[in-house]
Structures are given as structure tokens and as C-alpha cells.
Amino acid sequence: MTSGKDTMGEQPIFTCKAHVFHIDPKTKRSWMPASSSAVSVSFFYDSSRSLYRIISVEGQKAVINSTVTPNMTFTKTSQKFGQWSDVRANTVYGLGFSSEAELQKFIDKFNEVKEATRSAISKVTANGGAAVTPVTSANASPITARAANATLDQSDSLLEPPGAAVMPISSSPKTTAVEDDVPHPRSHSMSGVTGSDSPSHGKVAGDKQYSGSNHPIDMQLKYENDRLKLALAQRF
Numbered sequence: 001m002t003s004g005k006d007t008m009g010e011q012p013i014f015t016c017k018a019h020v021f022h023i024d025p026k027t028k029r030s031w032m033p034a035s036s037s038a039v040s041v042s043f044f045y046d047s048s049r050s051l052y053r054i055i056s057v058e059g060q061k062a063v064i065n066s067t068v069t070p071n072m073t074f075t076k077t078s079q080k081f082g083q084w085s086d087v088r089a090n091t092v093y094g095l096g097f098s099s100e101a102e103l104q105k106f107i108d109k110f111n112e113v114k115e116a117t118r119s120a121i122s123k124v125t126a127n128g129g130a131a132v133t134p135v136t137s138a139n140a141s142p143i144t145a146r147a148a149n150a151t152l153d154q155s156d157s158l159l160e161p162p163g164a165a166v167m168p169i170s171s172s173p174k175t176t177a178v179e180d181d182v183p184h185p186r187s188h189s190m191s192g193v194t195g196s197d198s199p200s201h202g203k204v205a206g207d208k209q210y211s212g213s214n215h216p217i218d219m220q221l222k223y224e225n226d227r228l229k230l231a232l233a234q235r236f
Helices: 100-126 142-155 162-166 172-181 185-191 199-235
Strands: 010-023 031-033 039-046 051-058 061-067 081-086 091-096
Touching: 010 051, 010 061, 010 100, 039 100, 051 100, 061 081, 081 100
Parallel strands: none
Antiparallel strands: 010 031, 010 039, 010 091, 039 051, 051 061, 081 091
16 A cells, blocks of 8 residues: 555645554454554645544555544544544544643644544535545545445444553452451451360359359358367457
8 A cells, every 4th residue: 555645736734653453453452563563643734635543654655644534533542542533544543642742732733633634525516516535545445435434434443552451450369469468357256266275265264263262262161260269269
């Protein structure tokens, strides 16, 4: 596929660097890297047709070839990542930037170009002309476009940035493991105490011991008192 950026009348108006991603065509739920590193992503303006395109080329391969339409929306999904859907190309593009400031520059240009496209179409329509139908790639047919519309309308949901998709955050397994390692407070308190060590058992045992040893002491005191009384009686 050729990018078409060298076509006469098409000039770059904005360029930035970003990592390019495409939505997984099979699952429509994850990202696939389209570039091996950060590449130049440019907005081109075709003055002959009053069209704007977003184009990015890595080597001989066009990793982005998207014609901007008034209905497109670029959505910021994280601090440095954003995405937009191109129904004519039957894909969703994702861009990862080095900073939030770089991402914001792209968003501003995207919105500016989208408004310029809307204005151009309005002018052509107001003058009684037929608006030019944007075509993203050379092999995009009306049938392909309709199929793309149907496909993306059904699955055009925002995706997590690639980093989050690769490293999902899940606390459930960890929580379960921790809970398994920590014994239940009640079971721990009861299992570590034997029958003789339990508070209630000790109290009962102590009561028995006290009452059992109390009887000999009383007998001894009574015996001593009797001897003392007898001695005193004999003395007087």
C-alpha cells in the first residue's frame, strides 16, 4: 500500500512522533503494534480535493492512512494515549505519545482539521456542488465501507491503553492468597489453646484446688485450738 503523501497538491501541515497501534481485527478488544518504534505521524492537506489525511509510514509500509471526516472523534483514553475509529479503513487507530503535552497537540490539530473538513463540505454543499466522498485507501469499495460501518458500530468501544492491556491489574488472586495464608482469628485463638490451657478450664481447676486444700487447713487450725484450750484448762 502506498501512502499517497507524494501526490501533487498534498502537503504536510503537522507532524509528530508516536507509537502506532491497530485494533485486533479478530477480537476487537485488544491492541496490536503497527510500528516497531515511535514514527512520524503527519496531517496532510489535499488542496485539489479539499481533503485532510493522517498518514504514517514505517519503512515502505503505511501504518496509518486515514482520511479525516467530520464524524470522526479522537478520544484520550489515558495520559499519553488516544484513539480514533476509521470506518472506511475498517479499523481503530491508537497512538502512544512520549508526553501528555504531545498528545494534546495532536488532539488540538485533529479537532482543527475535523472542523476545517466540516466547513469545506458545508461550503461545497451550499454552492450546490456534490461533496467529495473521502476514501481512505485505494481498495476501499462501497461494500467494504458498509461492512466496516457495520463492524465498527457494533464494537466501537473504547479500549484500554496497550500497557494496561498487556499488564492487567487484578487484585482478586492476591487477596485470596493472603486470606488463605492468614488463619481465621477465632480458629487461631481456639486451636492454639489446649483443654487445660483454656481460661474456663483453669478457673474450674483452680476452684477445685482451692476448695480441696481448704479442708485440711481448717482441721489443722481446729486441732491447734483444741490443744491450746486443753493446755489453758490444765494450767488454771
